[in-house]
Amino acid sequence: MKSLYFTPGPSQLYFTAEEHIKTALKEQIPSISHRSATFQSIFQHAVENLRTLVNLPDNFHILFTASATEIWERLIQNCVDNSSLHLVNGAFSQRFYDMAKMLNINADEIRIDPGHCVTGDDIKVEGHHELIAFTHNETSTGVSQPLEDIYSVREKHPDALIAVDVVSSIPYVNLDFDKIDSAYFSVQKCFGLPAGLGVWFVNDRCLAKAEERLAKGQVIGSYHSLPSLVKQSKKNQTPETPNVLNIYLLRKVAEDMNTKGLDMIRRETEYKSAVLYNTLENHPDFDLFVKEQSWRSKTVIVAETNLTSQRVIENLQNKKLLVGSGYGNFKDQHIRIANFPTHSKEQVEMLADTLETLTD
Amino acid sequence: MKSLYFTPGPSQLYFTAEEHIKTALKEQIPSISHRSATFQSIFQHAVENLRTLVNLPDNFHILFTASATEIWERLIQNCVDNSSLHLVNGAFSQRFYDMAKMLNINADEIRIDPGHCVTGDDIKVEGHHELIAFTHNETSTGVSQPLEDIYSVREKHPDALIAVDVVSSIPYVNLDFDKIDSAYFSVQKCFGLPAGLGVWFVNDRCLAKAEERLAKGQVIGSYHSLPSLVKQSKKNQTPETPNVLNIYLLRKVAEDMNTKGLDMIRRETEYKSAVLYNTLENHPDFDLFVKEQSWRSKTVIVAETNLTSQRVIENLQNKKLLVGSGYGNFKDQHIRIANFPTHSKEQVEMLADTLETLTD
Numbered sequence: 001m002k003s004l005y006f007t008p009g010p011s012q013l014y015f016t017a018e019e020h021i022k023t024a025l026k027e028q029i030p031s032i033s034h035r036s037a038t039f040q041s042i043f044q045h046a047v048e049n050l051r052t053l054v055n056l057p058d059n060f061h062i063l064f065t066a067s068a069t070e071i072w073e074r075l076i077q078n079c080v081d082n083s084s085l086h087l088v089n090g091a092f093s094q095r096f097y098d099m100a101k102m103l104n105i106n107a108d109e110i111r112i113d114p115g116h117c118v119t120g121d122d123i124k125v126e127g128h129h130e131l132i133a134f135t136h137n138e139t140s141t142g143v144s145q146p147l148e149d150i151y152s153v154r155e156k157h158p159d160a161l162i163a164v165d166v167v168s169s170i171p172y173v174n175l176d177f178d179k180i181d182s183a184y185f186s187v188q189k190c191f192g193l194p195a196g197l198g199v200w201f202v203n204d205r206c207l208a209k210a211e212e213r214l215a216k217g218q219v220i221g222s223y224h225s226l227p228s229l230v231k232q233s234k235k236n237q238t239p240e241t242p243n244v245l246n247i248y249l250l251r252k253v254a255e256d257m258n259t260k261g262l263d264m265i266r267r268e269t270e271y272k273s274a275v276l277y278n279t280l281e282n283h284p285d286f287d288l289f290v291k292e293q294s295w296r297s298k299t300v301i302v303a304e305t306n307l308t309s310q311r312v313i314e315n316l317q318n319k320k321l322l323v324g325s326g327y328g329n330f331k332d333q334h335i336r337i338a339n340f341p342t343h344s345k346e347q348v349e350m351l352a353d354t355l356e357t358l359t360d
Numbered sequence: 361m362k363s364l365y366f367t368p369g370p371s372q373l374y375f376t377a378e379e380h381i382k383t384a385l386k387e388q389i390p391s392i393s394h395r396s397a398t399f400q401s402i403f404q405h406a407v408e409n410l411r412t413l414v415n416l417p418d419n420f421h422i423l424f425t426a427s428a429t430e431i432w433e434r435l436i437q438n439c440v441d442n443s444s445l446h447l448v449n450g451a452f453s454q455r456f457y458d459m460a461k462m463l464n465i466n467a468d469e470i471r472i473d474p475g476h477c478v479t480g481d482d483i484k485v486e487g488h489h490e491l492i493a494f495t496h497n498e499t500s501t502g503v504s505q506p507l508e509d510i511y512s513v514r515e516k517h518p519d520a521l522i523a524v525d526v527v528s529s530i531p532y533v534n535l536d537f538d539k540i541d542s543a544y545f546s547v548q549k550c551f552g553l554p555a556g557l558g559v560w561f562v563n564d565r566c567l568a569k570a571e572e573r574l575a576k577g578q579v580i581g582s583y584h585s586l587p588s589l590v591k592q593s594k595k596n597q598t599p600e601t602p603n604v605l606n607i608y609l610l611r612k613v614a615e616d617m618n619t620k621g622l623d624m625i626r627r628e629t630e631y632k633s634a635v636l637y638n639t640l641e642n643h644p645d646f647d648l649f650v651k652e653q654s655w656r657s658k659t660v661i662v663a664e665t666n667l668t669s670q671r672v673i674e675n676l677q678n679k680k681l682l683v684g685s686g687y688g689n690f691k692d693q694h695i696r697i698a699n700f701p702t703h704s705k706e707q708v709e710m711l712a713d714t715l716e717t718l719t720d
Contacts, residue, residue: 070584223430
């Protein structure tokens with residue numbers, strides 16, 4: 001019997017993914033040329049379905065990289081001469097900040113403890129930053145930055161480019177793309193695909209910044225610079241031989257999600273998260289890690305436990321239910337549960353029932 | 361009925377690959393954590409099987425990137441302060457040279473017409489170059505650089521790092537790793553896997569160079585810098601969530617190749633290339649593009665044709681045999697045929713028989 005992965009990425013495959021992989025093999029998708037009309041059609045439909053799904057405006061490009069981690073590097077390379085600012089409240093926002101420093105730019109941070117958000121007027125943007133980086137959903141702790149804070153920073157600092165990490169919240173998150181400049185994710189989380197593909201939404205302001213840097217003789221990378229990626233994407237192609245199979249699968253799953261309807265996916269996500277939060281809140285051995293209700297992620301549910309998290313995880317594993325351990329320093333104190341579009345209401349209810357009866 | 365892909369990459373999947381993909385789905389490999397012991401074991405066995413297959417010495421690391429294109433960028437970033445030298449005789453060696461210039465280093469070239477090699481004392485290395493880049497097998501034209509030339513450059517220039525593109529010749533190519541510093545490839549060619557994974561062999565000299573650059577405060581990238589990749593590889597992990605499925609498949613196919621034996625694969629490759637070259641040489645409408653016999657690739661066979669290459673390709677396609685068109689400017693004048701380990705003697709003989717009877 002197969003296990004059910006509620007781990008926050010890689011996670012359970014989208015429920016149609018396995019069939020799509022088998023169809024891809026029948027159609028010999030892994031053997032086609034990435035310069036062929038067949039590939040161009042796959043690319044085009046992937047982009048169109050994603051654009052429809054998240055209601056992405058025309059001034060945004062959809063680009064493919066190998067991972068969201070790569071997009072961090074490309075954002076700094078392409079969009080920053082001198083300085084970036086990072087709201088850091090967990091391991092992944094921290095990693096982007098660390099990377100900016102590795103790339104020798106002046107990276108500043110606004111730091112707050114894991115499980116918390118800096119919000120409203122507490123977001124003090126001092127000095128000039130060309131890029132301000134938000135993590136909408138910290139996969140490490142299950143804390144979610146209110147979108148209004150992101151939009152209000154952009155309103156106050158219209159010259160800065162606003163990049164939003166939606167790695168573990170898209171397509172649930174309802175972004176107003178008129179109020180940000182870039183968003184990005186990887187497909188092994190909410191899209192339920194094998195890892196190895198990053199998706200980068202980037203608007204013309206970001207592209208103009210990269211072109212400006214290039215014109216000044218600065219290095220903005222090579223094959224995966226924004227001008228290179230955008231140029232190829234206009235031909236429905238990529239600069240290098242990409243992960244063709246994953247682009248095919250992304251097209252199929254985005255199509256499936258459009259067929260189901262994002263409204264339905266969002267309603268189900270909210271229902272399932274309520275079930276999980278209620279169960280954990282009412283359980284004598286669990287506490288929710290994020291105390292402020294409005295900051296609680298709908299897609300990555302994190303609980304502290306006075307049991308040993310490894311024992312909890314093993315108990316669930318014996319019932320073929322896999323949840324994540326805590327991240328980094330929280331490894332032994334937390335469990336993390338993915339609530340992604342592939343996880344059905346019935347599956348989440350089963351997990352909640354199992355959690356309810358759980359003892360050490 | 362499925363087609364048989366003799367295109368030079370992406371190409372026909374390795375004959376066991378589809379079964380391995382199905383097993384991976386049964387075992388839920390796409391859902392496992394890249395920090396789990398299961399993944400570490402897959403990584404370790406992939407590396408061990410590759411090391412055995414190509415007889416890679418212990419002073420070489422095996423690292424995973426998204427593509428061979430990425431490795432070009434990482435080689436320059438990590439291993440070059442000032443200058444690289446590129447032997448350019450086709451589209452892919454050209455692209456690496458162009459990329460070095462984009463990365464703002466002093467890139468020099470030794471250029472010769474496509475289909476030719478600069479060999480022996482004609483390889484004039486003037487000035488100081490920290491990296492000298494060879495393309496063992498130009499996938500665009502089917503020309504293969506004699507290994508002795510590569511080794512002799514290293515002997516004469518012991519301070520330079522020697523990087524060898526073996527994208528479309530490994531594992532056939534029998535490299536003496538004591539005489540080079542880096543070699544790299546992507547898995548969609550001779551390993552017959554879906555695209556989306558690059559494999560980088562790199563020795564301690566390259567790593568030391570990257571560490572030296574880092575110590576001087578130079579930017580060597582971030583998550584995919586050599587020190588970062590090597591550090592993670594020692595834990596049988598990668599810095600980012602990698603293409604887990606492809607690393608699993610590479611492990612399986614490298615294992616299959618070891619079981620078959622590389623000697624046998626090499627003998628078959630030579631036999632099959634002789635069949636194809638003979639057929640094309642004796643055909644009134646074809647000429648071999650590479651005139652000098654010792655430069656002819658055993659793995660990518662390229663012929664000029666006085667027919668229209670598109671017609672030839674369509675004629676073969678009607679028989680479910682897919683060969684590649686010419687690359688770039690040669691699109692209409694050449695056909696390119698992959699002779700990879702997955703292509704059986706019987707399949708190549710069938711292609712040769714079909715080519716023999718081909719008229720416009």
